Amino acid sequence: MSEENIYLNNPLHGTGLEQVLNELVDHYGFEILYAYLGLNCFKSNPSIVSSIKFLKKTDWAREKLEGFYLYQYKNLPKADDIQFQQPPRERIVPAHQKPKAPVELSFEDAERLRQKKAKKTRERQSNNNGPWG
Numbered sequence: 603m604s605e606e607n608i609y610l611n612n613p614l615h616g617t618g619l620e621q622v623l624n625e626l627v628d629h630y631g632f633e634i635l636y637a638y639l640g641l642n643c644f645k646s647n648p649s650i651v652s653s654i655k656f657l658k659k660t661d662w663a664r665e666k667l668e669g670f671y672l673y674q675y676k677n678l679p680k681a682d683d684i685q686f687q688q689p690p691r692e693r694i695v696p697a698h699q700k701p702k703a704p705v706e707l708s709f710e711d712a713e714r715l716r717q718k719k720a721k722k723t724r725e726r727q728s729n730n731n732g733p734w735g
Contacts, residue, residue, distance in 0.1 A: 611695040613676045614668055620654055622671050629675060629704055637712035638674070639666055665689050676701040 609615045614622070626635060627650065636644035641663050643656040657664040668690035672678050678699055680686075685693045 608694050609692070611697050611699065612691070612693055613672060613678070613695070613701055614691045619657060619664065620650065622668065623650055623653055623657070626667070626671060626675055630707060634707050634709070634712070635667075635670075637709050638707060638715070639663075639670060640716075641666070661689075674705045674707065677703060677705050 632644045632648040635641070636648075641653075641656075643653040643663075657667060672690055672693070672695075673680060678695060678701060681688075681693050
């Protein structure tokens, strides 16, 4: 298999940022995207144009959105530890994994997830004797 072909099964392959964002906004809307991703470009006067401008300048935010696209919208199984270290566009999705219907999301689930992440962060910090320890 050629080097380029190993990425062909990744739904992000050949898909531009604007198309990704349009698909997500059309399906979930800006409010759900903000609830799950916490990106202010989805909260304060959200628009496709302003969000793309921010996402193009901010690698970590774009990668967060692209991961959301792969694992929520395309509903692929989570990447293994090795692939997870790669940016979403560079991940190799095994040929047998096919996109499924988008995950149904809710504001309640987003809040539960936010609280779970906050708890993990607090535990990590206390296990390290604080944020610098």
